[in-house]
Amino acid sequence: MRVAGRILSWRSHGKSAFAHIEDAGGRIQLYFRLNVLGPESFEDLDFLDLGDWLGVEGRLFRTRTGEITVEASFWNLLAKSLRPLPIGKEEVDPETGERIVHSGFADTQTRYRQRYADLAVHPEVREVFRLRSRMVTALRSFLDARDYLEVETPILQPIYGGAAARPFTTYHNALDTTLYLRIADELYLKRLIVGGLERVYEIGKDFRNEGIDRSHNPEFTMLEFYQAFADYEDMMALVEEMLATVAREATGDTTVTYQGEAIEFAPPFERVSFVDALSEGLGEDFREMDEASLRSRAEGLTGDDLEGAGRGRLLDKLFGALVEPSLMQPTFVVDYPVELSPLAKLHREDPRLTERFELFVAGRELANAFSELNDPLDQRSRFETQQELKAAGDEETHPLDEDFLRAMEYGMPPTGGVGLGIDRLAMVLADQPSIRDVILFPTLRPEDGGQG
RNA sequence: GCGCCGCUAGCUCAAUUGGCAGAGCAACUGACUCUUAAUCAGUAGGUUCGGGGUUCGAUUCCCUGGCGGCGCACCA
Numbered sequence: 001m002r003v004a005g006r007i008l009s010w011r012s013h014g015k016s017a018f019a020h021i022e023d024a025g026g027r028i029q030l031y032f033r034l035n036v037l038g039p040e041s042f043e044d045l046d047f048l049d050l051g052d053w054l055g056v057e058g059r060l061f062r063t064r065t066g067e068i069t070v071e072a073s074f075w076n077l078l079a080k081s082l083r084p085l086p087i088g089k090e091e092v093d094p095e096t097g098e099r100i101v102h103s104g105f106a107d108t109q110t111r112y113r114q115r116y117a118d119l120a121v122h123p124e125v126r127e128v129f130r131l132r133s134r135m136v137t138a139l140r141s142f143l144d145a146r147d148y149l150e151v152e153t154p155i156l157q158p159i160y161g162g163a164a165a166r167p168f169t170t171y172h173n174a175l176d177t178t179l180y181l182r183i184a185d186e187l188y189l190k191r192l193i194v195g196g197l198e199r200v201y202e203i204g205k206d207f208r209n210e211g212i213d214r215s216h217n218p219e220f221t222m223l224e225f226y227q228a229f230a231d232y233e234d235m236m237a238l239v240e241e242m243l244a245t246v247a248r249e250a251t252g253d254t255t256v257t258y259q260g261e262a263i264e265f266a267p268p269f270e271r272v273s274f275v276d277a278l279s280e281g282l283g284e285d286f287r288e289m290d291e292a293s294l295r296s297r298a299e300g301l302t303g304d305d306l307e308g309a310g311r312g313r314l315l316d317k318l319f320g321a322l323v324e325p326s327l328m329q330p331t332f333v334v335d336y337p338v339e340l341s342p343l344a345k346l347h348r349e350d351p352r353l354t355e356r357f358e359l360f361v362a363g364r365e366l367a368n369a370f371s372e373l374n375d376p377l378d379q380r381s382r383f384e385t386q387q388e389l390k391a392a393g394d395e396e397t398h399p400l401d402e403d404f405l406r407a408m409e410y411g412m413p414p415t416g417g418v419g420l421g422i423d424r425l426a427m428v429l430a431d432q433p434s435i436r437d438v439i440l441f442p443t444l445r446p447e448d449g450g451q452g
Numbered sequence: 453g454c455g456c457c458g459c460u461a462g463c464u465c466a467a468u469u470g471g472c473a474g475a476g477c478a479a480c481u482g483a484c485u486c487u488u489a490a491u492c493a494g495u496a497g498g499u500u501c502g503g504g505g506u507u508c509g510a511u512u513c514c515c516u517g518g519c520g521g522c523g524c525a526c527c528a
Contacts, residue, residue: 009488016485033485050478064486084478086463089489102477102489106464109520164528210527211453316528340528396528445519 001070003028004055004078006120007048008087017045018069021054022123029069030056036073051081051120087121112442125437131250132426132438136203138249139422142242143225148199153188155181155205161404162186162343164396165208168218181207184419185224186343190372191407193226193415201225203422214434215364218443221422230416231371232355236332239359239367239418240267243330243425250429258362258428261328269330275353277333278315281322286315287352294318310389312339327360342382342398344370345414359420361428369418376408 005021005028015034020027034042036058048054058072088104104121105111111118111125119126140150158177160167162184170179185202192200206222227234244254247265254266279285282297289297294314301321315337323333335347336356344354355371373379383400390397426438436442 011487011490012484013487013490014484016487018487018490020488029488031486035485061486063488065488067486067488069486084462087478088463089477091489100489102464104464107520166527208527211525213527214522216527310528313528320528336528342528394528396526398528 001060002055002057003030003070004053006081007050007052007054009089010048010050012045015042019054021056029063029067030054030058030075031061031063031069031071032075033071036071037075041075045075048077049081049084050087051083051085053078053081085117085121108436109444112436113444113447115440128426128430128432128438129440131430135246135250135426135429136422138246139203139223139242141249142245143199143201146199146238148201148225148227149197151189151192151197151200151202152204153182153185153192153202155207157182159399159401159403161399161401163206163208164398166210166396168207168209183208185222186417186419187401187404189224189226190412190415190417191404193228193372194407194410194412198228198413199226212443214436215424215427217423217435217439220435220439223420223422224418226372226415226417228413228415231414232334232357232369232416235369235416235418236269236271236334236357238416239369239420240269240330246425247429256429256431258431259433261362263329263361263428265330269332269359271332271334274319274333274336277323278319282318286318310339310392310394312337313394316340324360324365325363327363330359330361330366332357332359339385341370342386343373343379345373345375346378361424364424365421366424366428367418367420369416372412372415372417374408374412374414376405376412379408380405 003021003023005023007019008022008027009020011018017032019030019032021030022028032042032045055076055078056070056072057074058070061069061071063069086105088101090102091100092098093100105118111122119129144150156170156172156179158179160180160183162182163186165183167180167183170181171177172179183206185204185206189200189202201223202225203221203223205219207219208216209218210216212218227238230238244265244267247254247256254264256263256265275285275287279287282289286294291311291314294311298314298317298321301318319333327333334357335350335353336344336358338344338346338352338354341354341356344356347353347355354373357369358365359367359369373382380400383398383405386397387400423435423438426432427435430438432438
């Protein structure tokens with residue numbers, strides 16, 4: 001029997017000693033005896049520390065308490081730990097069987113900063129990232145099986161777009177030009193639809209130069225997928241099936257527990273219309289309300305100054321305050337007002353609305369999708385409306401992208417498109433309260449202040 | 453950006469009304485050949501986040517700066 005691993009615990013008994021080592025395959029107990037190893041090898045054990053990597057050969061046996069153990073007939077040091085790992089002492093609760101860790105490694109910021117140490121001492125953290133990997137693999141398989149082509153589009157972009165967000169700005173020396181880190185993949189993927197790649201998807205990082213909190217990291221992973229000759233109804237059905245499949249493949253079940261709440265990913269998901277949900281929250285039909293009364297309701301609810309916010313922004317604020325927090329189970333909110341959705345096609349039955357849905361889970365937005373706007377004239381006028389809002393003081397409007405319009409002018413088939421936040425889905429499936437718990441190296445202020 | 457809370461040994465945390473800065477684990481020395489939060493005896497370990505103030509005396513009270521956590525705002 002040969003095993004290797006990192007020393008996690010050590011119990012020395014004079015002429016014998018017990019230890020636990022751990023590697024990716026798990027944990028095992030080691031037993032060292034003077035009269036098995038001989039005096040030289042046994043005395044050298046004194047130089048070992050917790051955290052060292054050890055290789056061991058010996059026979060397997062069961063101790064008096066029943067634990068499978070390797071009795072070492074030979075051992076060697078594979079790598080030395082010069083810096084003590086913050087390994088907590090563990091015990092198993094005799095009643096519940098749960099693992100209790102004493103005096104562990106608790107400081108969240110140090111855990112994120114030194115993820116290598118966090119991973120080294122917390123098997124449950126390693127499992128979160130294994131789950132995330134299974135989830136991403138399942139998403140790829142799901143789309144690949146449906147003839148989607150995985151593509152890569154630019155992260156460095158001369159004009160950012162596809163969402164309303166502040167970008168990171170950078171500079172290319174040889175081209176002597178300003179470039180932006182992408183805030184969404186959308187506009188490039190739609191160019192590919194124009195080019196005849198009828199089903200495309202991309203999993204990649206987007207970058208938004210905005211606040212950091214439990215559900216926002218400046219760089220985050222987004223899945224976007226687009227399918228020609230589909231509409232938002234088709235995409236809703238696809239998303240339902242996708243999430244049920246992915247939940248099952250990543251966690252083993254379509255029901256997952258998130259922060260104590262059971263969440264059911266088996267289709268069908270709840271559907272509510274934006275208009276109904278918001279009007280119900282407000283107690284009256286918002287379409288009959290003027291901008292001033294919407295603003296006063298929104299300011300009353302959120303307690304902030306919304307001077308200068310357009311009607312779309314006010315509706316969104318109200319929706320965020322009145323409706324979103326209650327959407328625990330997977331819920332499609334459908335048919336958003338046109339002023340909220342500059343890239344979505346007008347609703348086939350009501351031109352004040354667009355054919356758009358957002359998926360909410362655990363009170364957070366997980367996906368955003370629409371029947372893509374494919375009318376270049378309408379798209380141009382929507383962009384122009386955005387420019388007017390910008391002129392009126394709205395800071396996060398969609399820029400006008402002439403090349404994107406040119407692409408659409410060649411003719412874009414009717415298309416359904418979806419953007420899905422990978423990190424947020426990972427939070428739900430891995431039952432993690434913060435986006436930083438599902439990102440290996442979340443964005444932090446640089447150490448030693450001023451270094452970066 | 454605003455509010456609340458926090459910062460003490462490598463780690464997890466104490467410290468009475470303002471009165472010698474402590475414990476457990478880790479480290480080090482010793483005892484112990486089926487232990488498992490091993491046990492037992494001992495040793496060492498500190499700019500109490502920085503600066504200023506009040507005081508005979510500050511980990512403690514006040515001011516100020518830094519960093520962090522949580523909440524809010526921002527994130528259509």
